[in-house]
Amino acid sequence: MRGVRRRGTVSGGQEVQVEIALADFRESTMEGDKAKRILKVGLPKGSLENSTFELMGHAGYQVSIGSRSYYPNISDPEMQGIMFRAQEMSRYVENGVVDVGLTGYDWILENGSDVVEIAELVYSKQRRSPARWVIAVPQESSVQAVKDLDGKIIATELVGVTKRFFEKRGVNARVEFSWGATEVKARLVDAIVEVTETGSSLRANNLRIIDEVLTSTTRLIANRGAWKDPWKHDKIDNLALLLKGAIVAKDMVGLKLNVADEDLQKVLKVLPALKNPTVSPLSGNHWYAVETIVDESVVRTLIPELKRAGAQGIIEYPLNKVIP
Numbered sequence: 001m002r003g004v005r006r007r008g009t010v011s012g013g014q015e016v017q018v019e020i021a022l023a024d025f026r027e028s029t030m031e032g033d034k035a036k037r038i039l040k041v042g043l044p045k046g047s048l049e050n051s052t053f054e055l056m057g058h059a060g061y062q063v064s065i066g067s068r069s070y071y072p073n074i075s076d077p078e079m080q081g082i083m084f085r086a087q088e089m090s091r092y093v094e095n096g097v098v099d100v101g102l103t104g105y106d107w108i109l110e111n112g113s114d115v116v117e118i119a120e121l122v123y124s125k126q127r128r129s130p131a132r133w134v135i136a137v138p139q140e141s142s143v144q145a146v147k148d149l150d151g152k153i154i155a156t157e158l159v160g161v162t163k164r165f166f167e168k169r170g171v172n173a174r175v176e177f178s179w180g181a182t183e184v185k186a187r188l189v190d191a192i193v194e195v196t197e198t199g200s201s202l203r204a205n206n207l208r209i210i211d212e213v214l215t216s217t218t219r220l221i222a223n224r225g226a227w228k229d230p231w232k233h234d235k236i237d238n239l240a241l242l243l244k245g246a247i248v249a250k251d252m253v254g255l256k257l258n259v260a261d262e263d264l265q266k267v268l269k270v271l272p273a274l275k276n277p278t279v280s281p282l283s284g285n286h287w288y289a290v291e292t293i294v295d296e297s298v299v300r301t302l303i304p305e306l307k308r309a310g311a312q313g314i315i316e317y318p319l320n321k322v323i324p
Helices: 023-033 049-059 086-094 105-111 159-168 184-187 200-204 224-228 230-250 261-270 296-309
Strands: 005-007 015-020 037-046 079-084 100-104 116-121 133-139 153-156 173-176 191-196 207-216 218-224 252-260 280-281 289-293 314-317
Touching: 023 079, 037 049, 037 086, 037 230, 049 224, 049 230, 079 086, 086 100, 086 105, 086 218, 086 252, 100 105, 105 207, 105 218, 116 153, 116 224, 116 230, 153 159, 159 173, 159 207, 159 296, 173 224, 184 191, 191 200, 191 207, 200 207, 218 224, 224 230, 230 252, 252 296, 261 289, 261 296, 289 296, 296 314
Parallel strands: 037 079, 037 100, 153 173, 153 191
Antiparallel strands: 005 015, 100 218, 116 218, 133 191, 133 207, 252 289, 252 314, 280 289
């Protein structure tokens, strides 16, 4: 049976042959569908892999995979996973190889894929913030603005989006494909278009940003045929709801505390909350149990303030999901 072969690298720089048997994947899921319904889920291989597995875990889907495997195990028996590079995910979703997948908005635009966008999920490799595709040049370059790149050579992995960016601005630049390590090529061509989260890699290579081409976030996308299937539609909807809840929860924590009747109003004035805190009377005395959800960033100043206001038995606990 014919599969798709690609070359890859592992730690230490050794090249390996990785067989991704797409035909086998299709056949196995078709056979599985005869016995039970299966949702085929595409997960991103590469920079988003670890953060995606972590997010799935918080959403309630434990994912595990061998070091050289492209077929992750998902704790939901009605899901079957396969790994693809984010760059190609939208094409496989559009073509029905998988029913649903996670990839960047940048690669949906680059591939021009006709898919259903289910949810925007703001997380990335390093931070929970959008990634930026920027135009960068060496510090010593005379280029100061996009118009200065007319007739110049630009290296990037995001060729189609970059070409449209320059065409829209009337700049006749020559855009060439770059397969990784694009920062190194900044002094071999006139400029690069590269993705960045913090800008640290660009600064390390003594490059400066002159403009932004695109802001991109991770998207949950579905095949149009799968989205029309009632069972798969509900399954994908549930996945989206839980993933969004897991992202909201990443920046929040729960707080529990006890407070005497005479201090209750002082404590409530100190507390910020997603909504009003839950206040429950404790049996047999004039004390209350208070529970709320707050932004994790305020806890280090909030807990001392609560203690001074009269709170006792303060407990902070992590959250897996917050469903508004």
